[in-house]
Amino acid sequence: MSRPMRFSFLIAAALAAVSCGERNGGGASSEAAAPLTIEEQGRRAFSACAICHSVKDPTEPGYASLVGPSLFGVVGAPSAHLSGYDYSRAMREANLVWDDATLDAFLQNPQQIVPRTRMAFAGEPNVERRQAIIAFLKTLN
Template identity: 45%
Template sequence: MTKLRARWTLGLGFCSAMLAVQMTGAQMPLPAVKPPDGATLFKQQCATCHTTNMSDAVRQGPSLYRIVGRHAGKADGFKYSAGFSKADFVWDDARLDAWLSNPQEVIPGAVMAYRQAKPETRAMIIAYLKELN
């Protein structure tokens, strides 16, 4: 009976130790995930079609370097769609936000297919674009 009790106690001790190790591991904090910033979001969602400088070749969309304050449809070296010929505004935060939300509503006939439903994502991309001015 004493040997059985010793084995039982040893087995319980081992199980308790393993449980303690597992619980400790589960309580270790994970490294904080850094949310993407505007530059990262731009690279992920916009850079396929747009550049952020004047030295790169024009892509499907115009360069967005110094877009804030620029007249819509007026980037050198880019041929805009017909809808832009009627655009009579300057790009500002509100226009960029509306554009990123629904381009065709801002300029009917616009060919940009991208839409961003999340206001916080639009705000980060716009903040990045403002840094380029």
């Protein structure tokens, strides 16, 4: 091999090593293999909600209430949808229906949509994340 050729071979090998390392970083390779559905993205984003919200059917045996109400069947339901949960007065009197638009507005800024709600969550600013979370909530019924 002539000198310049060997040099460019070394550069190519180094570049290949760098791009391999990138591809293996952060679990990106498995996402590339099977793109997540919007519901799966929402299930992941729901980890921000799961500390306070169960997604289980509260009428099933073994249901344990967390700080917030279960969100099972919440899409399309009226606000304060669970009869067994002790909602704030603000939520009991909010008189909303949890359709896509209302959920989106509430998840972006809970205090603006239901002033003095007890839900201690600042809001999800990213619209795609909110849409994914709502798609996931629709699977809970």
